Amino acid sequence: MSATCGFIEFGGHNAEPFPTIPGDNMARKMRAARLHEVGGTFKIDDVDIPQVRPTDVLVEVKAAGVVPNLRNVVTHWPEWFPFLPLPKLPAIYGLDAAGIVSEVGSQVRSGIKVGDRVYVNPGLSCGTCVACRRGDRIHCSDYTFMGYFGFGPGAQELYEDYPYGGFGQFLMAPAANLVKLPESITFEQAARFGYLGTAYSALRKAQFSPGQTVLIDGATGTLGLGAVILALAMGASKVFATGRNKELLQKLHALDSKRIVPIALGTRATSEVVMDGTSGHGVDVLIETLGPNAPVETVVDSFNALRRGGKAVNVSGVSDKIPLDPFPLMCLQKSLIGSNWFTPAEGEDMAAMADAGTLNLAVFEHEVFTLEQVNEAITAVEQRGGGFTNVVIVH
Known part of the structure; x- marks a missing residue:
């Protein structure tokens, strides 16, 4: 690891309150890490700073999260998932960006202004399909x-309308995609909002409510940890948390020893532990966050831990087909729901919970890299110590 990166637990990346942009008498250029070929490394290029359109904003990026799956996306995605298109190369990647609003379009009203601290929800929709016209943009047929x-x-x-990711000094985005950040949330913490929001939206789709019980399958991972701290923030009475790394499970248990029940996978059936801990009723909600290589038997075991009428939400990447008996779906009225992202409104909810102190963002240990160290950061995220490590590019 480079000597210029390190771990920080609290505080944020220092930033000027009002960022500067090259004026008309200067070339409007910025540095960006771009991928030029599938499977290649990122290269630092000088590219044009975008011209802001009427309903868009320009954001000076202060921190961008490095997605644990990024290496697979830029190396194996075309062969693994040809139906999920990537941008034409060269392209600026970087899914989760947070920063300061530098310019606003002429039709952006008083809700957003220059100097605002924001997270940029990267979800783009076409605006004209049936889902978009119904106001359900996250189900746009071309969601990107x-x-x-x-x-x-x-x-x-x-992509051509918005060819900018968080691995550039500036990006342009629709004003409607912004989540305003209070001063209590650092840019590094906000760069984790993608995974947090995915977990939060899953809990909402399950209609999770205070006092209920939840099972988080894969709780020590990047997505799973977010689901745990959000379930706690939303008033869970008990959180059953599975994982294979016993040290990480102990670390997770320490966050709330009264409400978190750690379950080490491979020692005893998860459904048995849950039934014992709920007087035989089962949990109200299952959030499935396991990775691609997890055995499908683990998923089925966790599904059996649901109570009558319980809801399971799948946000995992388990690659094998899941053999579920249709009988419990009907007679026990269990549900299996798919979910993969979240809305800007749900992002605003999380920002408010964090500012109020109910959502604990201090659990993350930020491993910080500069833009020039982007390739090192991608290697580091693959070697991270579970979900507690947050690998971030700072500008």
Whole structure:
């Protein structure tokens, strides 16, 4: 690891309150890390700073999260998931960006102004499909992650409209995608909002409410840890948390020893532990966050831990097909729901919870890299110590 990066637990990246942008008498250029070929390394290029359109904003990026799956996306994605389009190369990646508003378009009203601290939700929608016209933009047929990958055939057009990710000094985004950040949230913490928001939206889709019980499968991972701290923030009475690393499970248990029940995978059936801990009823909600290589038997075991009428939400990448008996779905009225992202409104909820002190963002240990160290950062995120480590590029 380079001597210029390190771990910090509290505090944020220092930033000028009002960022400067090259004026008309200077070349409007910025540095950006771009991928030029599939499987290649990122290179630092000088590119144009975007011209802001009427309903868009320009954000000076202060921190950008490094997604644990990024190496797979830029190396294996075309062969593994050809139906999920990537941007044409060279491209600026960087899914989770936070920074300061530098310019606002002429039609951006008083809710957003220059100097605001924001997280940029990267979810882009076409605006005209049936889902978008119903106000359900997250289900747009061409929904696309700016700086990452898309979900439909129209993704490339959205990439061309917004070809900027967090691995550049500036990015342009729709004003409607911004989540305003209070001073209590550092830019490094906000760069984790993608994973936090995914977990929060999953809990909301399960209609999780205070006093309920929840099982987080894969709780020590990046997505799983977010689900744990959000369940606690939302008033869970008990959080059953599975994982394979016993040291990380102990660290997780220490966050709230009264409400968190750690379960070491491979020692005893998860469903048995849950049933014993809920007087035989089972949990109200299951959030499935396991990775691609997890055995499918683990998923089925956790699904059996649901109570009658319980809801399971899948946000995992388990690669094998899940063999579920349809009988419990009908007679026990269990549900299995898919979810993969969150709305800016849900991002605002999380910012408010963190500012109020109910959502504990101090659990993250930020491993910080400069833009020039982007390739080192991608290697570091693959060697991270579970979900507690937050690898971030700072500008």
